[in-house]
Amino acid sequence: MGLATANGDSQASGLRFLIYGRTGWIGGLLGRLCADRGIAFAYGAGRLENRSQLEADIAAAAPTHVFNAAGVTGRPNVDWCETHRAETIRANVVGTLTLADVCRERGLILINYATGCIFEYDEKHPLGSGVGFLEEDTPNFVGSFYSKTKAMVEELLKNYENVCTLRVRMPISSDLTNPRNFITKITRYDKVVDIPNSMTILDELLPISIEMAKRNLTGIWNFTNPGVVSHNEILEMYRDYIDPEFSWRNFTLAEQAKVIVAPRSNNELDATKLKKEFPELLPIKESLIKNVFQPNRKTPIRP
Numbered sequence: 087m088g089l090a091t092a093n094g095d096s097q098a099s100g101l102r103f104l105i106y107g108r109t110g111w112i113g114g115l116l117g118r119l120c121a122d123r124g125i126a127f128a129y130g131a132g133r134l135e136n137r138s139q140l141e142a143d144i145a146a147a148a149p150t151h152v153f154n155a156a157g158v159t160g161r162p163n164v165d166w167c168e169t170h171r172a173e174t175i176r177a178n179v180v181g182t183l184t185l186a187d188v189c190r191e192r193g194l195i196l197i198n199y200a201t202g203c204i205f206e207y208d209e210k211h212p213l214g215s216g217v218g219f220l221e222e223d224t225p226n227f228v229g230s231f232y233s234k235t236k237a238m239v240e241e242l243l244k245n246y247e248n249v250c251t252l253r254v255r256m257p258i259s260s261d262l263t264n265p266r267n268f269i270t271k272i273t274r275y276d277k278v279v280d281i282p283n284s285m286t287i288l289d290e291l292l293p294i295s296i297e298m299a300k301r302n303l304t305g306i307w308n309f310t311n312p313g314v315v316s317h318n319e320i321l322e323m324y325r326d327y328i329d330p331e332f333s334w335r336n337f338t339l340a341e342q343a344k345v346i347v348a349p350r351s352n353n354e355l356d357a358t359k360l361k362k363e364f365p366e367l368l369p370i371k372e373s374l375i376k377n378v379f380q381p382n383r384k385t386p387i388r389p
């Protein structure tokens with residue numbers, strides 16, 4: 087395993103991160119961010135459900151903080167979890183809880199990239215109302231096996247005072263070639279629904295998660311940019327900034343249900359708590375333009 091060479095930031099701060107999810111999207115981005123910032127880090131080699139491997143990783147890396155960007159999300163999508171229930175439980179339930187428990191035993195904070203796909207719009211939080219779910223709200227979406235297990239784990243992790251749970255949603259990055267990127271996904275679908283949702287701009291929020299570790303923050307956090315954006319609003323931006331010829335077709339939730347196995351979560355999370363801690367946090371549409379569309383712009387700037 088071995089720690090990446092430290093300089094600057096980490097030598098001054100003494101930070102040493104142990105990161106799970108080396109081969110994953112979020113874990114890969116996080117390692118690159120640490121390298122860019124001169125923060126010493128190592129990737130965990132152990133499988134999450136293997137306690138002794140996790141203990142060996144921690145002994146070797148002697149980290150100040152542990153980050154968990156490992157877990158199964160399913161390939162090609164979360165429907166995989168419906169038919170691979172034991173594997174989903176092994177990584178996302180047994181694994182995540184084991185890592186939290188080992189970290190607690192060692193007195194280490196665990197920054198856990200979790201999910202906000204455990205809520206759906208309801209009577210108290212209707213679509214378009216601007217009333218989002220709070221950190222203390224109990225998950226109300228268990229429509230997919232993936233979400234169901236994530237909701238159970240969140241509930242259990244509340245009892246671990248060393249865990250910082252980050253509710254990520256529909257993550258977006260400035261790399262528009264990455265098939266995991268929500269924008270890339272919806273530009274490739276034959277048809278898309280059009281529903282406003284809370285989303286996470288990784289270019290802005292992953293650095294914030296590093297800052298959260300530095301501040302030793304724990305507890306549950308809605309880890310999304312404030313506000314909501316709909317599929318069509320994103321596709322309109324894509325057309326305006328990237329490809330003027332781009333067009334798409336919408337379909338209804340009922341029509342979508344025919345081409346997927348498990349229902350998907352649609353919701354707004356209230357980002358007030360995160361915004362209070364990080365006042366510079368941009369509203370979702372501003373962050374999309376600043377961090378994703380402007381840097382990738384291919385269309386001429388209109389006067």
Ligand SMILES: NC(=O)c1ccc[n+]([C@@H]2O[C@H](COP(=O)([O-])OP(=O)(O)OC[C@H]3O[C@@H](n4cnc5c(N)ncnc54)[C@H](OP(=O)(O)O)[C@@H]3O)[C@@H](O)[C@H]2O)c1
Pocket residue numbers: 106107108109110111112113132133134135154155156157158159160176177181199200201202254255256257266
């Ligand atoms: N992408 C999304 O849409 C999304 C949305 C909200 C939340 N999240 C959450 O964010 C986390 C990271 O997502 P991602 O998109 O970066 O996932 P990803 O690209 O699928 O990567 C998952 C990573 O987890 C590792 N992994 C899986 N099972 C493991 C186990 N039992 N032990 C150790 N490592 C294991 C994989 O390594 P191997 O290849 O070695 O198995 C891989 O490095 C997940 O927990 C996910 O639930 C993702």
